[in-house]
Amino acid sequence: MDAFIHQVLSGLATGGIYASLALALVMIYQVTHLVNFAQGEMAMFSTYAAWSLINAGMGYWPAFLLTVLFAFALGVVIERVVIRPVEDAPVLAIVVIFIALLVILNSATGWIYSYTIKTFPSPFPKEPLFGNTYVSSHELGAIGVTLVVLVLLYVFFRFTPLGLAMRAVAQNPESSRLVGIRVGWMLALGWGLAAAVGAVAGMMIAPIVYLDPNMMGGILLYAFAAALLGGIESPFGAVLGGFVVGVLENVLGAYVIGNDLKLSVALGLIIGVLLVRPSGFFGRVHVTRV
Amino acid sequence: MALLEVKGLHASYGPTRVLHGMNFAIDEGSITAVLGANGAGKTTTLRALCGMVKTEGEVRFGGARIDGRLTEDIVRLGIAHVPDGRGTFVNLTTEENLRLGAYTHKDPAAVESDLERVFGYFPRLKERLRQQAGTLSGGEQQMLAVSRAMMLRPRLLLLDEPSFGLAPLLVRELFEIMRTVNQRERVSILLVEQNAAMALDLADHAYLIETGRVVLSGPADEIKRDDAVRRSYLGY
Ligand SMILES: Nc1ncnc2c1ncn2[C@@H]1O[C@H](COP(=O)(O)OP(=O)(O)OP(=O)(O)O)[C@@H](O)[C@H]1O
Numbered sequence: 139m140d141a142f143i144h145q146v147l148s149g150l151a152t153g154g155i156y157a158s159l160a161l162a163l164v165m166i167y168q169v170t171h172l173v174n175f176a177q178g179e180m181a182m183f184s185t186y187a188a189w190s191l192i193n194a195g196m197g198y199w200p201a202f203l204l205t206v207l208f209a210f211a212l213g214v215v216i217e218r219v220v221i222r223p224v225e226d227a228p229v230l231a232i233v234v235i236f237i238a239l240l241v242i243l244n245s246a247t248g249w250i251y252s253y254t255i256k257t258f259p260s261p262f263p264k265e266p267l268f269g270n271t272y273v274s275s276h277e278l279g280a281i282g283v284t285l286v287v288l289v290l291l292y293v294f295f296r297f298t299p300l301g302l303a304m305r306a307v308a309q310n311p312e313s314s315r316l317v318g319i320r321v322g323w324m325l326a327l328g329w330g331l332a333a334a335v336g337a338v339a340g341m342m343i344a345p346i347v348y349l350d351p352n353m354m355g356g357i358l359l360y361a362f363a364a365a366l367l368g369g370i371e372s373p374f375g376a377v378l379g380g381f382v383v384g385v386l387e388n389v390l391g392a393y394v395i396g397n398d399l400k401l402s403v404a405l406g407l408i409i410g411v412l413l414v415r416p417s418g419f420f421g422r423v424h425v426t427r428v
Numbered sequence: 429m430a431l432l433e434v435k436g437l438h439a440s441y442g443p444t445r446v447l448h449g450m451n452f453a454i455d456e457g458s459i460t461a462v463l464g465a466n467g468a469g470k471t472t473t474l475r476a477l478c479g480m481v482k483t484e485g486e487v488r489f490g491g492a493r494i495d496g497r498l499t500e501d502i503v504r505l506g507i508a509h510v511p512d513g514r515g516t517f518v519n520l521t522t523e524e525n526l527r528l529g530a531y532t533h534k535d536p537a538a539v540e541s542d543l544e545r546v547f548g549y550f551p552r553l554k555e556r557l558r559q560q561a562g563t564l565s566g567g568e569q570q571m572l573a574v575s576r577a578m579m580l581r582p583r584l585l586l587l588d589e590p591s592f593g594l595a596p597l598l599v600r601e602l603f604e605i606m607r608t609v610n611q612r613e614r615v616s617i618l619l620v621e622q623n624a625a626m627a628l629d630l631a632d633h634a635y636l637i638e639t640g641r642v643v644l645s646g647p648a649d650e651i652k653r654d655d656a657v658r659r660s661y662l663g664y
């Protein structure tokens with residue numbers, strides 16, 4: 139029983155990371171209607187930046203904050219420089235650009251930092267918190283950080299004029315322009331936020347999976363499964379999907395299919411959802427009168 | 429001086445030209461009606477003024493060139509546009525739609541008083557504040573679209589068939605509100621309407637357009653007496 143509880147809790151920890159990344163995917167999907175395949179590599183690249191800062195002697199939390207800002211700027215720049223010029227290009231062209239971005243970030247990181255695996259520090263203590271035996275303090279801390287990020291995003295989108303404007307743009311860019319919203323900047327802001335959320339996920343997962351240029355490959359697949367499960371148009375669904383995928387992955391990996399086949403859980407889910415319920419379990423039913 | 433002045437305005441969708449050198453002007457404080465058959469280019473004219481289609485030619489607002497500028501910048505100068513099809517944010521609430529209308533105003537107190545002002549015209553919306561806008565009735569959505577535009581506190585209001593889908597009684601009410609908004613708040617109005625008789629009753633000035641050209645213009649009561657207009661648009 140204890141082992142089972144352990145599996146569930148650490149599933150929630152990685153699930154939170156999938157949830158963050160899934161949310162980042164959803165945020166970009168809502169404005170571009172495309173899945174940003176480079177989301178994971180953007181997170182990985184930012185995590186390396188954090189590693190550099192910490193290695194240069196900066197404290198963990200200052201490095202964390204600076205990295206989030208860096209990732210935000212990276213997202214904005216990528217949108218303005220790479221995505222904007224091809225905004226009206228055919229879908230396939232944009233997908234190719236996403237993949238090119240993925241490859242470029244991956245090999246640039248490998249070139250700068252080499253492909254050798256590095257350890258990445260956790261800001262949380264080594265001893266388990268509250269003397270519990272189920273879950274490491276990093277895992278608990280990661281769940282906490284994820285929840286803080288989710289709450290901040292919720293408050294931003296739900297209660298601020300800027301958040302409202304971003305939701306408006308996601309829904310109806312033309313009407314948004316007609317109320318004076320600078321749509322182009324909102325898109326850039328969306329990319330910035332998604333990248334920042336991804337960077338947090340990267341820094342939280344790195345102590346668990348270690349730092350290497352390919353660290354996000356599998357994780358993005360889980361996040362993608364989570365987003366699909368919840369419905370690629372539903373931020374709430376994507377978050378829930380993330381936690382569900384995390385727990386499923388861990389429990390199935392431990393008891394059913396073994397650790398080596400864990401990734402196939404994600405693939406199975408993706409295929410299953412696409413077959414059974416392509417709009418996901420929280421896929422929005424558009425209520426509209428015409 | 430004219431508030432809006434249009435000279436040699438061309439507009440096209442891709443390779444297809446739809447407006448062929450339109451000339452017209454709107455006086456400050458006036459109501460101007462634009463009449464024309466389906467496909468004449470009325471909607472396109474409004475879209476062209478707001479930079480929503482590719483244009484050539486000159487558009488001046490308050491004396492300054494606005495052609496070629498971004499839609500959001502034109503809007504910020506004080507031109508509110510109730511588009512064809514209403515442009516409702518269907519998944520947001522009524523209140524969120526209205527607040528988006530005031531997006532460019534940063535003073536919260538002013539926004540609250542604008543909300544009250546709009547509810548004064550359309551009390552029904554106040555009862556629907558928390559409702560998802562896509563689930564409002566067609567008429568309510570039309571009121572919402574007009575209200576959203578008024579939240580901008582515009583100098584010029586562009587209305588694309590505001591009576592579309594409204595019951596006759598509501599149309600009358602809406603036109604009365606337009607008159608009040610025009611007189612009390614000194615908002616100039618450019619009105620595209622299928623309901624030519626009512627539009628001409630309301631307007632000071634009118635333009636008739638055919639296949640992307642202005643073919644007739646003058647004071648509304650003169651246009652009303654024009655034989656061709658009577659036969660084609662007023663039906664008597
Ligand atoms: N997006 C578009 N792409 C190509 N052609 C268009 C587009 N929108 C309109 N047109 C064409 O431009 C012409 C003018 O259309 P517009 O919508 O301005 O007419 P309208 O006067 O508003 O008509 P209605 O009374 O039916 O609303 C029409 O011939 C139409 O087919």
Ligand SMILES: [Mg+2]
Pocket residue numbers: 470471472512588
């Ligand atoms: Mg039209």
